[in-house]
Amino acid sequence: MKTVEEIYETLKAGMAQRAGFVPEDGCDLAVRLWAAAAQIQALEIQADWVLDQSFPQTAEGIYLDRHADMRGLTRLPASKAVGVLRFYVESAPAGELRVPAGTVCMSADGTRFQTTEEAVLTPEVLYADAPAEALEGGAQGNVVAGAVNILTACPVAVTGCSNPAAFSGGSDAEDDEALRERILASYRRLPNGANAAWYETTAMSHTGVAAAKAVGRARGIGTVDVYIAAESGAPEEELIAEVQADLAVKREIAVDVQVKAPTEKTVDVAVELDVGDGDFDSVKTETEQMLLGFFSGRLLGMPVRLAELGDKLYHLEGVENYRIISPAEDVDGDATVLPVLGEMTVTQMGA
Incomplete structure (x- = not known):
């Protein structure tokens, strides 16, 4: 220039x-x-x-979206983290105490979560659980157990709240590089109405499907199994039925197609971090949030590589060095398997 x-x-x-x-x-x-x-x-x-x-290799933003649209692809939207909220009372109620759906609780960093169903405390019980989700999509909704402990509006008689397990499944909208890779892959593996790429692209066109893998001759000649995953992991039965009905209409003649949930493979992760003179607690929170976001439904069929985990750890703000204790080696990928996060341990190096 x-x-x-x-x-x-x-x-x-x-x-x-x-x-x-x-x-x-x-x-x-x-x-x-x-x-x-x-x-x-x-x-x-x-x-x-x-x-x-003009070219998907260098396009950005909405212009990359238009290239994706020409290939029958759409950018994966941000998804909300899901989990469970638990509401406590100091003394057991005499009758049923209802915490309405839409009750909002908050973590210390200001991330808000709301119940999607009401929680009912029955007599002689000191707590009740309700399914919940983050108010906004994004990886910031992935928080560890016990992080959501602030009531923004106290329901009558309720004195506290918490999340007994981590909120997970939250992810940011697909970035340009990830979408670009899918677009270029669609040229390398051209869907032709009969190959694995076509089945996977068709399944991915359904809202809620974060990843799809097709296995030909899974049950013999003339059979195809399509494994799908939601952003939070295993798909709901309704999503499986929706994709099954679509593929049943569009499939090849005389081909038996079955849409299935993948087998979940638990991967325990233990890491040590060196944060120098930084605040270990804040870095630990960021690390836990990153790991919860990494182990999403998009990992379906993918390996878990120590090099990739290490790269993500090293680029977290405040991390000067790290050591991955578990897993001890790469976890191989399989089209029928979804790696899910098991026990997560983050400790300070040398402590």
Whole structure:
């Protein structure tokens, strides 16, 4: 890309060749040439930008979305973390005590969660659970057990709240690089209405499906098993039935297609971190949140590589060094298997 100065000098040289004189710097004609040079450079920048958006290898944002649309793909949206909220009372109620759906609780960092069903405390019981989800999609909703402990509006007689298990399944919207890889993969594995790529693309077109893997001849000649996963992990029966009904209509003639949930493989993760003079507790929270987000439904059929985990750990703000204790080696991928996070342990190196 030429600079404005280079373009200006080219224009001056052209002027001298055609007019027989060189305009002096600062004169009206020189100012006009400088303005023209700036505009020419802006047009060159715009032309380069347009060229970049014309190809999926370099396009960004909504222009990359349009390339994806041409391949029958859509950017995966942000998903909400899901879990359970537990509500406590100091003394058992005499009758039923109901905590309505939509009750909002909050973690210390301000992330909000709401119940999706009501919780009912029965007589002689000091707590009740209700399914809940983060109010907003994104990885910030992935929090460890016990992190959600602030009542934003206290229901009658309820004195406290908590989450007995981690909230997981929250993820940010698919970034450009991940979407770009899927677009380019769709060119390398062209769906033809009969191959694995077609079955996977069709399954992924359903809202709620974060990943899909097709296995040909899974039960013999003329059979295809399609394994799907939701962002939070194993898919609901309703989602499986929805994809099954769609593929049953679109499948090849005389092909038996079954849509299934993958087998879950628990992966325990234990890491040690060196944070130097930093705050270990805050880095630990970030690490736990990263791990909860990493082990999502998008891992279906994928290996868990220590190198990838290490790269994510090392690039967390505040981490100066790390050691992965578990798993001791890479976990191989299998189209029928979804790696899920088991016991998670984050400790300080040298403590």
